[in-house]
Amino acid sequence: xxxxxxxxxxxxxxxxxxxxxxxxxxxxxxxxxxxxxxxxxxxxxxxxxxxxxxxxxxxxxxxxxxxxxxxxxxxxxxxxxxxxxxxxxxxxxxxxxxxxxxxxxxxxxxxx
Amino acid sequence: xxxxxxxxxxxxxxxxxxxxxxxxxxxxxxxxxxxxxxxxxxxxxxxxxxxxxxxxxxxxxxxxxxxxxxxxxxxxxxxxxxxxxxxxxxxxxxxxxxxxxxxxxxxxxxxxxxx
Numbered sequence: 001x002x003x004x005x006x007x008x009x010x011x012x013x014x015x016x017x018x019x020x021x022x023x024x025x026x027x028x029x030x031x032x033x034x035x036x037x038x039x040x041x042x043x044x045x046x047x048x049x050x051x052x053x054x055x056x057x058x059x060x061x062x063x064x065x066x067x068x069x070x071x072x073x074x075x076x077x078x079x080x081x082x083x084x085x086x087x088x089x090x091x092x093x094x095x096x097x098x099x100x101x102x103x104x105x106x107x108x109x110x111x112x
Numbered sequence: 113x114x115x116x117x118x119x120x121x122x123x124x125x126x127x128x129x130x131x132x133x134x135x136x137x138x139x140x141x142x143x144x145x146x147x148x149x150x151x152x153x154x155x156x157x158x159x160x161x162x163x164x165x166x167x168x169x170x171x172x173x174x175x176x177x178x179x180x181x182x183x184x185x186x187x188x189x190x191x192x193x194x195x196x197x198x199x200x201x202x203x204x205x206x207x208x209x210x211x212x213x214x215x216x217x218x219x220x221x222x223x224x225x226x227x
Contacts (some may be wrong), residue, residue, distance in 0.1 A: 043219055
């Protein structure tokens with residue numbers, strides 16, 4: 001089955017800097033990939049979806065890239081703010097399955 | 113803004129007891145899901161439901177689990193005889209279109225504690 005790897009170490013950055021989070025996957029390449037935000041004790045909230053034929057997707061301060069050769073997606077938050085502090089989850093459909101499989105997430109801490 | 117609502121927010125039960133977790137998906141959504149998250153671990157898929165039947169389930173979703181859409185609005189997860197390892201946050205989610213066409217909307221979760 002698909003293995004999704006996200007950096008389990010928390011990412012600490014200063015306010016105003018760009019945060020870059022990585023999602024690597026093994027095995028087959030999915031048709032699309034999604035990113036979600038999760039705050040402690042709350043449900044995930046959808047941020048962006050990127051398809052295999054799209055190299056890059058933007059939404060306000062967020063940018064996602066999808067490199068099917070490297071089997072990697074990068075998630076960027078520009079001009080980061082303390083309110084961006086949360087865990088960010090990468091999700092994609094596993095082989096032979098249509099439901100989303102989630103990575104373990106990377107916790108982002110933006111220092112004021 | 114429409115949202116997925118879940119009840120109860122927290123339930124404490126004794127091992128071996130039956131538990132029913134309830135969800136009201138967004139009204140025009142067609143695909144429904146249950147996920148769970150054990151404390152400190154990742155969000156894990158349990159089951160998906162479409163057109164009044166299970167469309168996919170994971171290895172976690174064994175005979176102790178069942179889902180039902182008893183009416184036009186509720187979507188329930190039943191755990192027949194709870195075990196200690198069932199303690200987790202259970203998230204309901206719904207989607208309007210087919211998988212791959214858009215986002216999953218999650219509820220705020222039901223925390224289940226099995227003693």
